[in-house]
Amino acid sequence: MQEKTIYDLLLWTVFISSILIFVVLFFIRAPYGRHYRQGWGLETSARLGWMVMESPAVLVMAYVFVIGDRTTHLASVVFFLIWMSHYIQRTFIYPMLMKGGKKNFPILLIIFALTFNSINAYLNGRYLFYFSAPYTTAWLTGPRFLLGVALFAVGFVINVHSDSILRNLRQEDENGYSIPEGGLFRYVSNPNYFGEMLEWIGWAVLTWSLPGLAFAVFTIANLLPRAWANHRWYQKEFSSYPEDRKILIPFIF
């Protein structure tokens, strides 16, 4: 089979699986973090789990960048750096900083995420650095790129800031939960997910690509049901939980 045929199959698999996981995740919460429960087979530490499952997003993207024929194209280099700014943070910095990182994490979930991250990095990188018509340098001053990069940057700041608020709720090696305050937590229960979604919507806009759109759709399908479950969990666990706090999008939802 030709590579392009396999590529297209994988791309449509991401779109279709997004619909499936969106539905399934409303009924089955992924068993990690506050929704962790036993019975999902072998486990490892959460810290190691995050590093392993996110690493293909760095490694595969770096590989397809190098084997593509656009390593000297400015637009390609900029796309590469934007992607890496997120994934170096997520793969290496976030897990090293996380508190309660000795908590267990099912290896089955790591395999799922590792598989998705490999496919996703391949789809995005291979498109940008090989299959697409080359993006010109002028693309970097066009409206789609500028709007997308602004969304990505705002999302990145919200995501990292919100995760740092959560981290500071705990002492080293502590595993408990409390009500987060400050930042966008004033308005929503899951600002880190809101930031993550903004980032990948921004990525879809700034690359104006189907694989970018597929990733944004997948991220929303994955995180929206969990945001809803997290919100309900807070309301159940804490009788003093702020009533006016929304689930995900300030003032709206």
Ligand code: NDP
């Ligand atoms: P959570 O918000 O559930 O947890 C983030 C960290 O904060 C965890 O270490 C968690 O500990 C801790 N924490 C959460 N709530 C509290 C609290 N109330 N009190 C004290 N500590 C708390 O996020 P996820 O673990 O689901 O995701 C982590 C990051 O990965 C996020 O930035 C998210 O956007 C991103 N992500 C992206 C996905 C995508 O599809 N692109 C998919 C999944 C995550 P513990 O683990 O012990 O609960």
